[in-house]
Amino acid sequence: MSEGIVYWLQQVLNALQLGSIYALIALGYTMVYGILTMINFAHGDVFMVGAFFCFLAAVYLGLPFVPTLLLTMLGAALLGVMIERLAYKPLRHAPRVSAIITALGVGIFLENFTLALAPYPKNIPMLLENVTWNLGGVSLSSLQLIIILLSLGLMFLLDFVVHRTPVGMAMRAISWDKTFVPLMGVPVDLIISITFAIGAGLAGAAGTMYGLAYPVIDPYMGIMVGWKAFISAVVGGIGNIRGAMIGAYILGGVEIMVAAFLPSTYRDFVAFTLLLLLLIVRPYGILGSPRIQKV
Amino acid sequence: MSNGTSGFEEILLEVRDLVVVYDGIRALQGVSFTVLKGEIVTLIGANGAGKTSILRAISGLVPYQGAILFEERDLKRVPAHRIVGLGIAQVPEGRGIFGSLTVLENLRLATWQRADKGELEADYDRVFQIFPRLRERQHQAGGTLSGGEQQMLAVARALMSRGRLMLLDEPSMGLSPRLVQDIFRVIEEINRTGVTILLVEQNANMALRIASRAYVLETGSVMLSGTGRELLGDPRVKEAYLGA
Numbered sequence: 001m002s003e004g005i006v007y008w009l010q011q012v013l014n015a016l017q018l019g020s021i022y023a024l025i026a027l028g029y030t031m032v033y034g035i036l037t038m039i040n041f042a043h044g045d046v047f048m049v050g051a052f053f054c055f056l057a058a059v060y061l062g063l064p065f066v067p068t069l070l071l072t073m074l075g076a077a078l079l080g081v082m083i084e085r086l087a088y089k090p091l092r093h094a095p096r097v098s099a100i101i102t103a104l105g106v107g108i109f110l111e112n113f114t115l116a117l118a119p120y121p122k123n124i125p126m127l128l129e130n131v132t133w134n135l136g137g138v139s140l141s142s143l144q145l146i147i148i149l150l151s152l153g154l155m156f157l158l159d160f161v162v163h164r165t166p167v168g169m170a171m172r173a174i175s176w177d178k179t180f181v182p183l184m185g186v187p188v189d190l191i192i193s194i195t196f197a198i199g200a201g202l203a204g205a206a207g208t209m210y211g212l213a214y215p216v217i218d219p220y221m222g223i224m225v226g227w228k229a230f231i232s233a234v235v236g237g238i239g240n241i242r243g244a245m246i247g248a249y250i251l252g253g254v255e256i257m258v259a260a261f262l263p264s265t266y267r268d269f270v271a272f273t274l275l276l277l278l279l280i281v282r283p284y285g286i287l288g289s290p291r292i293q294k295v
Numbered sequence: 296m297s298n299g300t301s302g303f304e305e306i307l308l309e310v311r312d313l314v315v316v317y318d319g320i321r322a323l324q325g326v327s328f329t330v331l332k333g334e335i336v337t338l339i340g341a342n343g344a345g346k347t348s349i350l351r352a353i354s355g356l357v358p359y360q361g362a363i364l365f366e367e368r369d370l371k372r373v374p375a376h377r378i379v380g381l382g383i384a385q386v387p388e389g390r391g392i393f394g395s396l397t398v399l400e401n402l403r404l405a406t407w408q409r410a411d412k413g414e415l416e417a418d419y420d421r422v423f424q425i426f427p428r429l430r431e432r433q434h435q436a437g438g439t440l441s442g443g444e445q446q447m448l449a450v451a452r453a454l455m456s457r458g459r460l461m462l463l464d465e466p467s468m469g470l471s472p473r474l475v476q477d478i479f480r481v482i483e484e485i486n487r488t489g490v491t492i493l494l495v496e497q498n499a500n501m502a503l504r505i506a507s508r509a510y511v512l513e514t515g516s517v518m519l520s521g522t523g524r525e526l527l528g529d530p531r532v533k534e535a536y537l538g539a
Contacts (some may be wrong), residue, residue: 120529166407172395180391182375183354183384185408185456 019252044226050207080200237288392440
């Protein structure tokens, strides 16, 4: 293969890795928005706490990769449910802006709570033996492969839950209009909790994978990654699950490509300019659409 | 039957001194009525008379003062999603179809509280016999149906929960006269299968024709009650609601 193509393919792999992590986080933003029309600005920090759960499980419990991943997802899911119950549920009928401010507050709380317990950045140990394969000049690491495949697996699983199970059906009904959902016998609060658990659990998985790929973690790591995942969700069409995945891979792709072909300081500037332009052309995002209210 | 009774005896639903307050405004100020097992009871009244608030209170969607008893059981502390499991199905105002769910999914969702999931297929068949159009459109998104089809779906959905009491909120709203007749015929058919009906309507003429008994609401209180026939002949009802 020519050097140019090899370089390109290498960047595509890198983009898939980054996009996968954004996608796992973006799903949490879009699911919560879909069901409560609320932006959970603490979600990026749930991802960060997930990375710290991963650190705790790996270092203090000495667990191998799979149990660490599962425990991290479970811990993050419980955190997500707790945040919803304690901070958001009491404000469900309050003005939307109160809920947004609360979400920002929860995020700052999580950052500083973590900072109090872990004032210095932590190192996540190598949980997986990292093998690198050379495929005609393109190098693929086993870690990269695991991140991409595991993320895709989780996304397919989520898509199945949302479109093929009763719980998913209830989520879609609530997302359409929750006024009359109780008339169907569906416990709305339980479905909301499940939504937060799934979204936060996916962020926990993202935290684990991010921690393995970029092993130095700190309490502020969730801010920028969280923003980018949020933007991915908006670009894809907030509230739309498949849109969030598409948006995340687009953002990951743009970021990697800009860094690959332009000076690396241009990365966020060019990436965000492109996304702003995309939103001007498609204000509701790629798969989003304005809701036509039927009487 | 001229003494204001419909010939039915067993009380299915009893509403006592019902008060509903929205944002400091009393939508209902002490409404009392009963629905007997097997009846079609209709509540008529102008916009804002509080009809919808009554149905929402029964289904547990809004907080209230007073008492609502279904089969002698106090519903006050029953969460909204459990009420349908007790046997009260509601066809809400504006139909409440989930537009992004298919027709089949809308029907399936309404069976959430049912323990006998094995009998679902037979029940889909039963509602598709009543509404053949829904069978044709079962895989279509609810939002693509016409207004009349959505109303059929809303009624079919209430049937799927196998309630013993069906609450209907303005089922004729926005439908052509022909469709209104169809819907009322279906309501009578459902009633004949043993389902008690509590019907809220602005179309007083149609509603009183099929009603065993009726209550007239004005500004949050019951002003009049009697059999459907009595109220159809009542000069006050004629003047205010029948446009005569």
